[in-house]
Amino acid sequence: MSGTLIVYFSRGGHTARVSRRIMETMTEAGSPCQMMDIVEAQQEGIDWDQFDTVVIGCPVLYGDFDKRIKAFISDNQAQLEARNNGFFCLSVVARNPAKATVEGNRYMQKFMAEQPWRPQHMKVFAGKVDYPAxxxxxxxxxxxxxxxxxxxTAADTVIDYTDWDQVEAFALQLHEARSDDQ
Ligand SMILES: Cc1cc2nc3c(=O)[nH]c(=O)nc-3n(C[C@H](O)[C@H](O)[C@H](O)COP(=O)(O)O)c2cc1C
Incomplete structure (x- = not known):
């Protein structure tokens, strides 16, 4: 087991960008990292022996996380718990700092209430508004x-609310957790 895997769902591409920044930051810090779309993970399967750390990333869409991500977590809970593990989500309500914490974000709280996995590392990021797309x-x-x-609410609004320094800080937190284990 020697690397990190990020399994993500992204409808509009922004969660993919966040996942890529985490992957690049971790890799640069010395933790090899790969990312895999949830469809690829489901269809092709995962060689779990390759990974000591697994992170799941997902946007909030209509108040919920994608059902494939939820099924993946439920089907693979034991594999997640056998490794360093983390979960991050994106939502536009998280542009308000009070809703950008695990405790203050109702989507994260709902997720915690409805399933038993307790990720070791959790992060709420503000997402992107892109009405034209x-x-x-x-x-x-x-x-x-x-x-x-x-x-x-203007129809031409495109705003990236993500704090990219926080994305990199989360990646370094994951890297340090791996380093502590070795
Ligand atoms: C169809 C749709 C539904 C959304 N529903 C919510 C929502 O219920 N609450 C929220 O805070 N953000 C919501 N968002 C905002 C997304 O979480 C945000 O745009 C995120 O960055 C999308 O990531 P993606 O580009 O990886 O799909 C929604 C976005 C879309 C497109």
Whole structure:
């Protein structure tokens, strides 16, 4: 077991970008890291012997995490718990710092209440708003969330709310946890 695997779901590409930054930061720090889309992980399977650390990443879409990610966690809980493990999520409500903590983020709290895995490393990141890339109904739904939380509703809004320093800090936390184990 010698590396880290990030298994992620990304609908619009932003969680993939975050996963890639974690992978690059860890690799640069001396922890080899790979990333795998959830569909590839499900279809092709995982050679668990290769990995001492596994991290799962997922955006919040309509108040929930993707069902394939949830099934993957449930099917592989023992494999996750046999390694260093972590979970991160993205959401637009997390642009408010009070909702960017595990305790303050209701999606993370719901996830913890509905399943038994307790990740050793957990992180909530603010995601990206991209109305031009989203369909009419998706944009409308997010605009409603934004209206309730005093966020942007203009149709041409594209804002990356992610704090990339925090992404790198999370990657280094994972790297250090691996180093402590060796
Ligand atoms: C269809 C859709 C539904 C979303 N639902 C929520 C939501 O319920 N709560 C929230 O805070 N953010 C919500 N978001 C924001 C996403 O979590 C955010 O845009 C994230 O960066 C998307 O990551 P991705 O590009 O990897 O799919 C939603 C975004 C989309 C496109």
């Amino acid at each position: 989203w369909g009419f109904f998706d944009s409308l739904s997010i605009k409603l969330i934004m209206m309730m939380t005093k966020g942007p």
